[in-house]
Amino acid sequence: MNHPITIKSGQLELSGVLQYPPLNSDEQRADKYPLIIICHGFIGNRMGTDRLFVEAADRLTKRGYLVLRFDYGGCGESTGDYGSGGLDALIEQTRTVLDYAAGLDLVDLERIILVGHSLGGAVAVLTASRDSRVKSLVLWSPVAHPFMDIRNIIGVKAIEEIERTGKSDYMHYELTKQFTDSLAQFQPLTELRGYNGDVLIVHGTADTVIPVDYCFLYQKMFWLRKEGNCDKEVIMQADHTFSSKAERDHLFDITFRWIDAIGKRRNDWSLWTI
Template identity: 40%
Template structure:
């Protein structure tokens, strides 16, 4: 397995990314996974969650792409530039980049979003048919309520008064908070027609575990595969090797099952 560091543009902003490759065979294409980080996060993740996830999935035969949103990690900009709307556009720019990798099978692109990244992933999947599978890890379901539960409502008031709020070294803008109110991922994701897996930390201290059921309820009336599971005793970032292993293993097994089913269906189609 190998990893390449890359840079790519979303509008005029240069974003930082990393591609993890499985052992490649000549003239073969591979399913791809895009990892989407959350609020004030980065492509590394708490306790290197996304690095570990990328290595795990690449060993299973996936090309894995992790990246930093604008104002995060090693990407250009400041967090004061961040809005949920902008992050949707940036995820779509990431999909543009992924599609140009010769070894990627464009019909097998999966997006995995954690926390606020789960909301971004859901909103993007509902408008972009390139997302063939969607996995949500402890996802934000009600952006304004869920994020202000973390920052506190005082942050909203100070941002409204001063333009920005200093949250642990990140400037959060008034526009960021107002933009959160514009988006309803639970309503948007209901129109998504592809398979969805929702995984939530049972002891999540940041994002309510009830969000998993909210997403499931939004999706359950579709004919497409929708599943939910919980990691017992896990916190929001799945911060133990045991929690990580359960999360990665169950996500990988689910993905392999979905992809195998899709291959069988393709073989059954008349030519």
């Protein structure tokens, strides 16, 4: 069951959908469900490229998870102008979504998982390092150097125009100097040390948008933490959005098995008493 939602974040209204696990006619809902929150990437939306997030959510709900997909301000059906804010605004919006999720009676607060794709992966890392409500992280093709990576996407000429005039049009989005300056202010690879939960990173070798080398770099930095595990999987010939059926099936299989295993381990530990 899909439930449309609107979440107030400052002056913005974030549009989203909360998806519940299906029930047979003779079943009753569980008291608590683990929750997956999906963070989309640069100028993306809650559906994902080629319905990536829609497909992921449909499969996750069938496995017994609540899923919350939402549009960042200025994207999809949310109000606002995406390029007028900064990376700090995306982090704040994600935390506002966490506020909403934490207030739902059906949510197991010990199993809130952020799934972030591309720039959404960096936002997920930066959010988790600031918010202890995030218990696990899944990063798909994550950005590691926000300014450099977005510069490579929009082009050097656009960056020069922003420096010269204060703004630039990219794919009908007006990107401001505040936006690009904020990208340079955040460093996910160093700030991730503030997060002590478990992490899965999945990247494709044919990703021409974000280098596959980042998954190795991220894992190395996560391993330097005092707490928390980090697993990674590299999918051969997969592109940035895992666009082929085989790539996507592989992505989902890796991700869902990992999430299930994390939940099982947490449940097993809860059976122990001191």
